[in-house]
Amino acid sequence: MSEQVPIDREAGLRMYADFLRAHPDVPPQPDVEVVCFGDRPDLADELGGFIVDGFKRATASLVAGYVAAGEPLPPLGAYWVCCDGSGQPRAILRTTELRLGPFRSVDTQFAWDEGEYDRTLQTWLAGHRSAYERQCARLGIEFSEDLEVCFERFVLVWPPDLAD
Template sequence: MILDRFWAEARSAVPTLPVAVPEAWAFGATAAHADELLTLVLDCAKTGTASAMQDVKADGEPVPEVGQASVILDSRGQPRAVIVTTAVDIVPFSQVSAEHAYSEGEGDRSLAAWREIHERFWAEHCQGADGFSEDMLVVCERFESVFAP
């Protein structure tokens, strides 16, 4: 299995990674998003991501935890990178910080661009029943890319 081989290679390079293969996932809601955001990770421009708390709940996913490893997939489902979560904050959309916006690496990396990009994204792709709002809770995750062959 490709994921098992990738994880073995990652653990060989970074022996502190856990033995068990972690969750593998792609950024965004479309193939184009997945590849665009993965490229930002591979270029070391993206060290943060954000999820709507209502989507996390709708998907039945746990909130990320500090120290948690993830395998990042490209649009074809191929493993391309390993990230480790370094911080998690849950805040209303209107209180996401400029520092977090910058960490996501998108657009001009400003808070204004982050808000525009994410409001549009969640208005179109939010799975939660409440949809987008200024006071919706956002899971702001910071991470370190630890392996990207």
């Protein structure tokens, strides 16, 4: 998730409120995350595009990032708002699967589900290594393939014309 893009949390919460009004069977979730993918506005736009185009249905985050921010890992079944590179909400996602494991434990199916670029394991490894090296530098730790990663799958639930 982004540490470098200013997010319009209020706009994200308004989108979540719209979703709840349209789905009265969904219990409200108290601390809804409003986030964007990537660590630059252009990358957030690109990754958000993969989501709304239907390719990206997984993400992976360093556990060290959650620890450094004092945030809990995402709960299974949680709803969260994904924003673009300008910090505006694009979609509401729901976590359907979580797995913790070392960076080196990623497999070809997860790389495919993450839906980025050519969707191969080699591209996933190169892109995530680069992103995690930048994040580790900001956190003051050294990147290692043994670092724990939260591998997360999700579905897109809002807006209705994009929902899975």
